[in-house]
Amino acid sequence: MRSVYMIVGKHPRMWVTAVMALSAILLYGGVNQLLEDRTVLTFSGVIQDKVVAIDPGHGGEDGGAKGTRGTQEKVVNLLIAKKVVDQLNQAGGKAILTRENEDNVSVGPWSQRSELTKRVEKAQGANALVYVSIHANSFPMAPACQGPQTFYQPGSAEGKRLALHIQKEMTKRVGNKDGRQAKAEDYFVLRMTKCPAVMVETGFLSNAAEEALLLRDDYQEKLAQGIATGIARYLGGEPAEEPKGAATDQAPGGFIPEVDRAVSPGLLDS
Ligand SMILES: [Zn+2]
The missing domain is CATH 1.20.5 (Single alpha-helices involved in coiled-coils or other helix-helix interfaces)
Structure with missing residues (x-):
């Protein structure tokens, strides 16, 4: 001294x-860190009264993917979707859920097509500006696969801008060791919606460690914050930057995950 x-x-x-x-x-x-870490609440100006449809993927008879310890995708999807809606509405938005519980949304004999159609109709009936379908991935062939990934309809510039924002904000909060990027993919539900739509895969239930994370309330909260903030940046008209060196979404070991085939067009268009 x-x-x-x-x-x-x-x-x-x-x-x-x-x-x-x-x-x-x-x-x-x-100050820089604060600006980077802005939560959705700081975007209340652009979210105010905006209607956004949040779709918890699967539900009712359709459990979606199964985790290594039996986690049902539909349950995790609903928990995260509710958190996204809460965050947007706390900031003054008018976000709606396409399903609020484990009942089927469509009435009558169940089919995947009628279920998805009913949800899109619900969003369109509410004049939603964007449609965000929330899922969890599974690729048991490569259990090391991990990380969130966002998909948009090929050719949709606005869908791409929305997907890029969501991808970046999720990655900022939960990381993304596999370097997954927003990607164009032709999905039935993305094609059907008239407003810009994206599908968010929050992580892999086939990865035991990530499955455990996806079941945690604080982790769901982080993902929801990323999704909601991405939506807010989109609604605020912010341009989205292309990721540098646009990496591949190729999984470790050379596999390319067959993402969520349950909602892929192949199954529904046949
Ligand atoms: Zn799914």
Whole structure:
């Protein structure tokens, strides 16, 4: 301690300058970090009264993918979707869920087509500006596959902008070790909606560690915050930057995951 006093005593001005410079650097970093970490609440201006449809994928008779310990995709989807709606509405939005519980949405004999059609009709009836369908992935052939990924309809510039924002905001909050990027993919539900639509795969239930994370309330909250903030940036008209070096979504081991075939067009268009 003595030596420190001696140095300060010899060069007081130098020390004041150094401390001021350091404070300025820390303050600048802190403000920058705050701007980066903006939550959806800071976007209330652009979300105000905007109708957004959040679709918890699967539900009712359709459980969706199954996790390594038996987690049903539909359950996780609904939990995350509810959190997204809460966050948007706390910021003044008018987000709606296409399903609110585990009942089938369509009436009469169940089919995947009638179920998806009913949900899109619900969103269109409410004049939703965007449609975000929430899913969880599964690829048991490569259990190391992990991370969130967002899909948009090929040729939809607005869908792409929405997907890029959501992908970036999710990645910022939960990471993405496999480097998954927003990707164009032809899905029935994306093709049917008149407004820009995306499908969000929040993570892989076939990866035991990620399955455990997806069941955690705080992790669901982070994903929901990423999705809601991405939607807010889209609604605010922010341009989305293409990811640098647009990496592949190729899974480790050279596999390309067959993402959520249950809602793929192949199954429904046959
Ligand atoms: Zn799904």
